[in-house]
Amino acid sequence: MEEPYVRKVQYYETDMMGVVHHANFIHWMEEARILFMDRLGFPYAAMEAKGIISPVRSLSCDYKHTCTFGDEIRVFLSVKAFNGVVMTIGYEMKNQKDETVMTGSSDHMFLHRDGSFARLKREIPEFCEAIDKEMNNG
Amino acid sequence: MEEPYVRKVQYYETDMMGVVHHANFIHWMEEARILFMDRLGFPYAAMEAKGIISPVRSLSCDYKHTCTFGDEIRVFLSVKAFNGVVMTIGYEMKNQKDETVMTGSSDHMFLHRDGSFARLKREIPEFCEAIDKEMNNG
Amino acid sequence: MEEPYVRKVQYYETDMMGVVHHANFIHWMEEARILFMDRLGFPYAAMEAKGIISPVRSLSCDYKHTCTFGDEIRVFLSVKAFNGVVMTIGYEMKNQKDETVMTGSSDHMFLHRDGSFARLKREIPEFCEAIDKEMNNG
Amino acid sequence: MEEPYVRKVQYYETDMMGVVHHANFIHWMEEARILFMDRLGFPYAAMEAKGIISPVRSLSCDYKHTCTFGDEIRVFLSVKAFNGVVMTIGYEMKNQKDETVMTGSSDHMFLHRDGSFARLKREIPEFCEAIDKEMNNG
Numbered sequence: 001m002e003e004p005y006v007r008k009v010q011y012y013e014t015d016m017m018g019v020v021h022h023a024n025f026i027h028w029m030e031e032a033r034i035l036f037m038d039r040l041g042f043p044y045a046a047m048e049a050k051g052i053i054s055p056v057r058s059l060s061c062d063y064k065h066t067c068t069f070g071d072e073i074r075v076f077l078s079v080k081a082f083n084g085v086v087m088t089i090g091y092e093m094k095n096q097k098d099e100t101v102m103t104g105s106s107d108h109m110f111l112h113r114d115g116s117f118a119r120l121k122r123e124i125p126e127f128c129e130a131i132d133k134e135m136n137n138g
Numbered sequence: 139m140e141e142p143y144v145r146k147v148q149y150y151e152t153d154m155m156g157v158v159h160h161a162n163f164i165h166w167m168e169e170a171r172i173l174f175m176d177r178l179g180f181p182y183a184a185m186e187a188k189g190i191i192s193p194v195r196s197l198s199c200d201y202k203h204t205c206t207f208g209d210e211i212r213v214f215l216s217v218k219a220f221n222g223v224v225m226t227i228g229y230e231m232k233n234q235k236d237e238t239v240m241t242g243s244s245d246h247m248f249l250h251r252d253g254s255f256a257r258l259k260r261e262i263p264e265f266c267e268a269i270d271k272e273m274n275n276g
Numbered sequence: 277m278e279e280p281y282v283r284k285v286q287y288y289e290t291d292m293m294g295v296v297h298h299a300n301f302i303h304w305m306e307e308a309r310i311l312f313m314d315r316l317g318f319p320y321a322a323m324e325a326k327g328i329i330s331p332v333r334s335l336s337c338d339y340k341h342t343c344t345f346g347d348e349i350r351v352f353l354s355v356k357a358f359n360g361v362v363m364t365i366g367y368e369m370k371n372q373k374d375e376t377v378m379t380g381s382s383d384h385m386f387l388h389r390d391g392s393f394a395r396l397k398r399e400i401p402e403f404c405e406a407i408d409k410e411m412n413n414g
Numbered sequence: 415m416e417e418p419y420v421r422k423v424q425y426y427e428t429d430m431m432g433v434v435h436h437a438n439f440i441h442w443m444e445e446a447r448i449l450f451m452d453r454l455g456f457p458y459a460a461m462e463a464k465g466i467i468s469p470v471r472s473l474s475c476d477y478k479h480t481c482t483f484g485d486e487i488r489v490f491l492s493v494k495a496f497n498g499v500v501m502t503i504g505y506e507m508k509n510q511k512d513e514t515v516m517t518g519s520s521d522h523m524f525l526h527r528d529g530s531f532a533r534l535k536r537e538i539p540e541f542c543e544a545i546d547k548e549m550n551n552g
Binding site: 287344345 | 437
């Protein structure tokens with residue numbers, strides 16, 4: 001994704017340490033992912049309307065720098081791997097001083113509502129092409 | 139509900155003011171409500187299995203005292219009104235020093251999944267009886 | 277506040293009813309309030325740097341219409357009352373179809389860090405003037 | 415930790431997929447950690463009173479099975495590594511059917527409020543001994 005997702009840190013996202021609670025970064029990863037899918041032309045809502053859900057299989061976060069209320073965070077997202085079944089997304093988050101505050105990744109499956117794996121290359125080939133193109137550009 | 143719902147304040151529920159963020163009290167109201175329905179013999183999951191959902195129509199909170207991490211909160215819940223269509227629940231939350239930290243109330247509707255109002259007196263008369271009994275005891 | 281605060285509903289804000297969980301509206305009220313204070317020229321961070329915190333004393337919400345993932349919500353905020361000690365803010369939230377999804381209000385105190393009431397008319401008269409002007413315009 | 419931390423899944427922790435949103439597991443990891451520190455005799459609040467905070471440096475989660483409202487989750491926690499500076503904690507979460515729903519880990523630093531590293535072996539040797547003992551028992 002060329003342009004990062006930008007968002008302000010909210011007051012309710014801080015904790016008594018005076019900084020953003022670490023669980024909230026997971027929300028920001030999701031927000032960036034949803035924007036990415038929108039820009040790609042395959043919004044989550046459209047995928048779910050086709051009967052395909054995309055649960056998180058695993059994730060990891062490395063916290064590099066604290067953030068706090070009022071910071072403006074840019075989330076840089078890139079597709080790291082995709083084999084038609086699992087997609088790995090990488091994240092780098094930077095603050096307004098261009099300091100890296102977090103790096104992370106998440107793995108996503110694509111399932112039908114009954115829990116069976118979607119065969120994306122056959123069911124939505126244009127999605128696979130868009131992801132491949134994104135990876136080559138990235 | 140004779141016995142209060144008891145729960146510890148979590149670290150992630152605090153904010154940079156060093157106290158519990160006010161939005162979290164809404165969660166505790168729900169937690170107490172779910173326990174109340176369980177004890178009454180009409181758990182939410184069973185109600186939803188019967189096709190009846192119970193969205194919040196309105197709520198109000200009066201914050202009396204700050205809470206912070208490690209506090210033990212007791213939520214006292216009582217049914218304030220019920221006309222077969224809308225149920226009003228009252229809450230009083232106390233800390234381990236027996237100080238009142240919040241009072242509040244919430245109104246709940248009972249709907250079918252299609253959004254139409256459930257006619258509880260006909261559809262689940264035993265629920266209405268249980269609520270009436272609770273109000274008389276309370 | 278003339279221009280509303282605009283924000284997209286996030287996936288993680290929904291619950292198993294398929295709609296936004298009611299507690300999240302409290303977050304949106306806060307987000308709008310923070311933007312309001314920024315625009316007014318008295319950002320929360322600046323107030324806290326002056327040693328003044330502004331806890332919520334009470335709030336109420338009336339839920340008019342469900343929201344769900346992907347909806348675009350506009351929060352219209354207005355100062356309803358201010359006596360130099362407590363400020364009452366009103367909210368109306370509308371979706372992309374211009375349906376009102378929630379109306380609400382919140383009362384805010386202004387305290388020093390030691391818990392004593394700030395005397396805003398003496399300590400930050402320019403804030404009081406800005407609020408008065410806002411109320412007259414609103 | 416010999417006895418697991420037990421907690422019920424709350425309604426507000428679900429999302430529109432009908433299951434627990436993946437970010438909430440991070441909260442449960444923290445809840446279990448806080449109980450662990452309590453049982454060990456070094457509660458977070460006491461550590462913070464000594465001027466030592468313990469931010470998360472990194473974490474990872476592998477989601478094995480969905481959870482939903484009403485499930486009862488047991489969190490098994492173990493100290494995987496500790497060198498006096500960084501502590502690695504492992505988690506396994508099981509549901510009421512004894513299915514593993516998540517495995518994860520988190521790394522924690524110990525800092526003074528000014529951001530400098532605490533030298534725990536010198537500053538709180540009894541904590542280091544308690545952790546070592548825990549690791550040998552685990």
